[in-house]
Amino acid sequence: MRIGIDARPLYQAQRTGIANYIYELLKELPRIAPEHEYILYAHKEIKGVPTDSCIQTKVDSRFGLFPGSFWLLSRGSHLIRRDTLDVFWSTVTMLPLWVPKRVFRVVTVYDVVWRRFPETMRTANFWLHRMRAETAIRNCDRMIAISRSTGDDLVNFFGVACDRIRLVYPAISEVYKPQDPLLAASYICRKYGVPPRYMAAVGTVEPRKNLTLLVRAMQILKRTGRFDCPLLIAGANGWKNSPLYQEVQKSGLTQDEIRFLGYVPDDDLPLFYAGAKVFLFPSLYEGFGLPPLEAMACGTPVIASNAPPMPETLGDAAILEPPSSAERFVEAIAKVLRDDELSDTMRRNGKLRAQNFRRDTSARALLNALSPA
Numbered sequence: 001m002r003i004g005i006d007a008r009p010l011y012q013a014q015r016t017g018i019a020n021y022i023y024e025l026l027k028e029l030p031r032i033a034p035e036h037e038y039i040l041y042a043h044k045e046i047k048g049v050p051t052d053s054c055i056q057t058k059v060d061s062r063f064g065l066f067p068g069s070f071w072l073l074s075r076g077s078h079l080i081r082r083d084t085l086d087v088f089w090s091t092v093t094m095l096p097l098w099v100p101k102r103v104f105r106v107v108t109v110y111d112v113v114w115r116r117f118p119e120t121m122r123t124a125n126f127w128l129h130r131m132r133a134e135t136a137i138r139n140c141d142r143m144i145a146i147s148r149s150t151g152d153d154l155v156n157f158f159g160v161a162c163d164r165i166r167l168v169y170p171a172i173s174e175v176y177k178p179q180d181p182l183l184a185a186s187y188i189c190r191k192y193g194v195p196p197r198y199m200a201a202v203g204t205v206e207p208r209k210n211l212t213l214l215v216r217a218m219q220i221l222k223r224t225g226r227f228d229c230p231l232l233i234a235g236a237n238g239w240k241n242s243p244l245y246q247e248v249q250k251s252g253l254t255q256d257e258i259r260f261l262g263y264v265p266d267d268d269l270p271l272f273y274a275g276a277k278v279f280l281f282p283s284l285y286e287g288f289g290l291p292p293l294e295a296m297a298c299g300t301p302v303i304a305s306n307a308p309p310m311p312e313t314l315g316d317a318a319i320l321e322p323p324s325s326a327e328r329f330v331e332a333i334a335k336v337l338r339d340d341e342l343s344d345t346m347r348r349n350g351k352l353r354a355q356n357f358r359r360d361t362s363a364r365a366l367l368n369a370l371s372p373a
Helices: 017-032 068-082 123-139 148-158 181-192 211-223 242-251 269-275 290-297 310-317 326-338 340-354 359-370
Strands: 002-006 037-042 055-059 087-090 104-109 142-145 165-167 199-202 231-234 258-262 279-281 302-305 319-321
Touching (some): 002 068, 017 290, 017 359, 068 087, 104 359, 142 148, 142 359, 148 165, 165 359, 199 269, 199 290, 211 242, 211 258, 211 326, 269 290, 279 290, 290 302, 290 310, 290 340, 302 310, 302 326, 310 319, 310 340, 319 326, 326 340
Parallel strands (some): 142 165, 279 302, 302 319
16 A cells, blocks of 8 residues: 655654654554555654655645645645555544545544643634544544544544544553663753652643642642652643743742753653652543653653543553542652552553553554555
């Protein structure tokens, strides 16, 4: 098959969730299915793409100054016809206009946050999803859901037939693996000027990540004399982050107690995870939730919210608490930090859980989803 792939997420210099999901799959596809031809399309130069004889990268700069969504809508059909594709995989929930009917159209749906938590989105992004994402869901031949939770949302919110949905879990990169926690913490301490004993969180600073709960949790720990080590938060600034920073200022917490590190490079993330005493993930809603599994793969105990799809992905290897209860998070944090036996058990169980999300398994599931048969 000639498979066209919307590779726009890969041109970002700072690769995060969706781009990492695509990148891990692209690294595996040539190994397990070299008989197919994979053509990556983008409107800007993309770097760090896996190299193989069956992978081509085609940059089309027409309308390159316009937003990527406009480029895909306006140029996608032309490129699909020109290259006589058999399959077009939209790695974001959007399809070009006027795709030929002979082309099998596959769309990945990461979440339906615009239906579940519209208040956590920018207005423009909300309406883009309402118009273009829902159009793609109606018109595609097949949908890829990255969790059963997302698949259920497609059925419940849009009435999608189950036989149109395929499950393709994200794969955990091989760089996330058990490491010496003391050496990892020492590296993070030296590079970022932080204490060698710390708690960690990872996520874009935006409302859906629910980081204000962690601010309240740190306040309670401090007020009740159980503050054991600072919280370090890694992640790029998103939107509506001012209320979060205002809450930090009002809380009385200092930079020695809670610190925002900004974007942490991919090379440092495994060490950031491995050096932490505990990893915290209080998100209100995710399509999958990769960071806690990456932390587990590095051997770090995880406390996360019980919001969808955390019970599905983390199972009983993490402590799951309501995303509305800072008090429950506090009790879980205090328990993990003081109970070495519990911490060691969570480390073992987390590493075993992370092994369920292998790159070859995800890539085979993707190939099945891209096959019209």
